[in-house]
């Protein structure tokens with residue numbers, strides 16, 4: 001078996017790993033590189049293999065850095081199936097279409113501003129048409145149900161508890177010559193225990209090879225226990241000051257988590273009634289998908305839906321706005337309110353309008369609840385810039401900026417170590433481990449942490465590197 005690391009190797013975006021086994025090519029994830037525009041665009045267009053030669057794709061979850069380049073693969077000749085969980089398929093439908101739309105808008109903007117090199121006309125990686133074609137290739141299976149993506153390989157999805165539908169993938173591979181059976185696990189992104197909404201993550205079965213994410217290989221998250229009280233303090237401050245609470249949030253998962261907590265705070269009477277607006281068409285669509293996948297939720301959430309007839313994503317004070325007119329009208333409304341809007345890193349989308357209209361008022365609060373990559377507007381707010389550019393114009397940051405990192409959907413160092421340590425100790429010791437999906441400092445520190453735990457066969461592959469584990473790996 002060979003593994004070619006085609007993305008998320010030494011970095012956190014562009015997740016894709018090509019497995020070659022018994023003459024077949026299985027692609028684990030097909031994610032988009034994100035970050036600095038030109039560099040990521042070049043890497044996105046330069047696939048390290050011929051898409052026509054890939055037999056099948058197995059997808060861990062719907063985040064764009066894991067699935068966002070699937071339509072480009074199809075556009076360039078991939079003809080196989082794309083396997084994923086049922087919820088991932090439903091979410092991808094909206095997320096990929098949204099990605100095509102964002103790309104088309106960005107190309108229009110680049111053309112208008114002439115922000116491209118002489119002789120190079122910017123072009124979207126793919127359009128809506130390719131997304132439709134790609135969705136026809138999707139094959140959805142529930143968690144824990146075995147399927148055979150290619151001959152001689154059995155596969156299963158396990159709950160990774162990272163976002164709705166997220167899975168870690170286990171492949172059981174039988175060598176046709178020797179009959180030897182070996183197992184490989186690819187974690188995709190792993191979630192945390194104790195997050196609201198989702199079922200806790202499954203335990204890893206005994207496997208011979210593990211490809212694991214390392215996003216927070218050297219970090220411990222803030223505890224989840226004070227999330228609600230912290231949120232209540234902020235909402236009550238905004239109410240007392242007569243201001244607005246602006247929350248930039250990823251349309252998928254983070255928005256639903258915030259809404260869930262606000263609903264609980266209202267029910268417990270820890271905050272008084274306050275109008276709440278989810279101002280993002282994508283978040284509105286994704287929330288509909290959440291309602292269709294109650295099986296993915298933990299007991300507490302399921303109970304709220306079924307026994308009390310409560311919908312944690314729809315309550316009296318909460319409105320979902322879809323049209324541009326509805327979104328604009330929020331600016332004219334009087335009195336305190338909460339606005340949750342995308343994009344989560346304040347790079348594009350309606351959140352920019354809300355920040356522009358509210359950031360210069362001391363009464364208002366901007367609450368950061370997600371990871372903010374370097375060079376984004378969100379990161380500048382976190383770093384305490386006194387002035388920021390929005391739509392090209394400078395704006396003074398007078399609103400209070402608060403950060404709550406307890407919402408992270410990623411396992412931290414202790415979660416990761418705990419996940420890896422489970423199962424048969426003998427198999428564990430002999431296991432080959434590849435560390436991916438992490439910045440270099442996180443990867444190095446996590447490798448050291450594993451060595452301290454007695455796990456020595458650990459390797460950090462680099463982008464484009466192929467590792468040959470032999471037929472009898």
Ligand SMILES: [Zn+2]
Pocket residue numbers: 061063066162189
């Ligand atoms: Zn993810």
